[in-house]
Amino acid sequence: MVPPTFLRTIEDSGFSTWLRESESPFAFYFVLLFHTFGLALLVGANTVVDLRILGVAREIPLAPLKRLFRIMWLGFGINALTGVLLIIAYPTKALTNPVFYMKLTLIGFAVWIITLLKDRVFNDPKLNEKAMMARGATLAKWSIFLWIGAITAGRLLAYTYKYLTYPC
Amino acid sequence: MNLAHLHLLLNHFPIIGTIVALGLFIVSFIGKNDDLKRSSLIIFAAIALLTLPAFFSGIGAQRAVRKDPLVSTAVIDRHEGAAMLALFFMLITGALALIELWKRRRIVTEKPWSGNLLAILLFSLITAGLMARVGTTGGDIRHPEIWSVKDVTQETGLSALVHIFEPTPSKFTDLMLVSKYWWAFMMDLHFIGLALLIGTVGILNLRVLGFEKRLTGASLHRLMPWAMAGFGINVLTGTLAFIGMPSYYAFDAAFWLKMLAVLLLGLNAAVFYLTDAFESVERLGPGQEAPRLAKVVAGSSLFLWFAVITLGRYIQSYADTIR
Numbered sequence: 001m002v003p004p005t006f007l008r009t010i011e012d013s014g015f016s017t018w019l020r021e022s023e024s025p026f027a028f029y030f031v032l033l034f035h036t037f038g039l040a041l042l043v044g045a046n047t048v049v050d051l052r053i054l055g056v057a058r059e060i061p062l063a064p065l066k067r068l069f070r071i072m073w074l075g076f077g078i079n080a081l082t083g084v085l086l087i088i089a090y091p092t093k094a095l096t097n098p099v100f101y102m103k104l105t106l107i108g109f110a111v112w113i114i115t116l117l118k119d120r121v122f123n124d125p126k127l128n129e130k131a132m133m134a135r136g137a138t139l140a141k142w143s144i145f146l147w148i149g150a151i152t153a154g155r156l157l158a159y160t161y162k163y164l165t166y167p168c
Numbered sequence: 169m170n171l172a173h174l175h176l177l178l179n180h181f182p183i184i185g186t187i188v189a190l191g192l193f194i195v196s197f198i199g200k201n202d203d204l205k206r207s208s209l210i211i212f213a214a215i216a217l218l219t220l221p222a223f224f225s226g227i228g229a230q231r232a233v234r235k236d237p238l239v240s241t242a243v244i245d246r247h248e249g250a251a252m253l254a255l256f257f258m259l260i261t262g263a264l265a266l267i268e269l270w271k272r273r274r275i276v277t278e279k280p281w282s283g284n285l286l287a288i289l290l291f292s293l294i295t296a297g298l299m300a301r302v303g304t305t306g307g308d309i310r311h312p313e314i315w316s317v318k319d320v321t322q323e324t325g326l327s328a329l330v331h332i333f334e335p336t337p338s339k340f341t342d343l344m345l346v347s348k349y350w351w352a353f354m355m356d357l358h359f360i361g362l363a364l365l366i367g368t369v370g371i372l373n374l375r376v377l378g379f380e381k382r383l384t385g386a387s388l389h390r391l392m393p394w395a396m397a398g399f400g401i402n403v404l405t406g407t408l409a410f411i412g413m414p415s416y417y418a419f420d421a422a423f424w425l426k427m428l429a430v431l432l433l434g435l436n437a438a439v440f441y442l443t444d445a446f447e448s449v450e451r452l453g454p455g456q457e458a459p460r461l462a463k464v465v466a467g468s469s470l471f472l473w474f475a476v477i478t479l480g481r482y483i484q485s486y487a488d489t490i491r
Contacts, residue, residue: 037477039359059387060390060391063382151356156356
């Protein structure tokens with residue numbers, strides 16, 4: 001099966017070619033770097049919240065951790081943007097690989113969990129710490145599981161693609 | 169200075185450092201001196217960190233002597249295999265020392281004996297012995313005049329016994345490259361370790377710098393074992409990746425700058441725990457502002473960890489930048 005031609009159109013554009021082929025350290029690797037920064041902010045901050053809900057470092061008061069959601073959204077924003085740029089650089093490589101859709105699905109669920117954690121656990125003023133932990137426990141476990149899955153799928157993208165660029 | 173110089177400079181630290189730390193550690197039991205015990209544990213951890221660049225620079229020294237007709241590949245391989253085994257024992261000793269230091273961060277007097285202390289004694293004794301062997305086999309490479317037998321690779325007695333447990337460098341390398349999925353798995357763990365480390369260290373650093381002052385310093389400091397777990401995962405997966413593609417990493421400028429940043433982070437941690445910065449963070453209550461020293465340490469930590477990520481990301485594009 002031949003990949004759809006719009007992939008080639010994107011790949012032939014000047015911007016895509018520059019991202020992919022430029023020798024400048026501010027081209028592809030720069031985008032990849034910020035994708036990693038975003039991962040660190042998003043998953044790092046979320047992991048701290050998950051671990052605390054699951055009973056790690058109970059001395060940390062739970063309610064103030066709400067501020068960490070801003071860091072998560074910052075990381076998510078960076079990665080949505082850099083993710084689009086990475087697709088522009090290698091559209092055929094990403095979009096013809098089933099693992100890519102798995103990664104997006106896992107991220108979708110993980111981000112949904114973030115909104116649930118915020119709405120149900122942190123935005124409910126009636127809950128005391130014990131109730132917050134009880135209500136968040138399952139969500140926190142899923143969150144960790146989904147992020148490990150998303151990172152794994154992301155890593156596999158470098159090793160499982162069928163085409164690096166559009167086949168001529 | 170080239171990598172061979174660096175190797176000759178750094179390779180003394182693991183050998184001498186382990187012996188010095190082991191000596192202090194033993195004396196601390198005889199003299200019932202807890203401060204001395206802490207000092208020896210700090211040296212174990214520091215030496216474990218310094219052993220990494222000593223190991224990584226070996227490949228540069230190998231390239232420097234490779235063409236010399238008086239140098240035999242078999243003798244170099246024996247040294248490298250010995251170094252691999254010693255490195256893993258050193259890393260375990262360092263990790264156990266960090267665990268013990270964590271337990272002792274508050275309590276002044278601990279029990280005189282514990283399983284962990286016994287494990288440190290055992291592993292550091294083995295490490296000291298293995299390091300001595302790494303030194304001896306390394307010396308043999310360039311100094312045939314000290315050889316006691318005609319062929320030093322033909323070993324007897326204890327040396328032959330230890331040699332059984334030493335990996336063959338080329339086989340270890342091949343094992344790391346056996347499947348792209350094994351490689352992907354190691355890299356995957358390296359990224360998971362990264363997220364765990366940055367998340368836990370990052371929140372403590374941010375609080376010290378003034379972010380979300382309702383959080384207390386002492387409570388966030390409880391996350392440090394998780395940060396150390398992330399660091400441990402990454403030291404292990406990073407070392408295995410290096411063994412898989414030694415000349416890819418060893419001649420890469422970004423890789424060496426990353427190692428420098430990791431060593432500076434070790435120094436930064438030492439400044440934090442050995443000055444009153446640590447106490448000031450432990451006492452940092454809700455709404456309070458951290459003192460300047462603690463802020464400098466927290467800022468350096470954040471900066472250096474992001475530098476480590478940055479340099480790691482650029483390893484791929486800086487391969488072969490060192491001759």
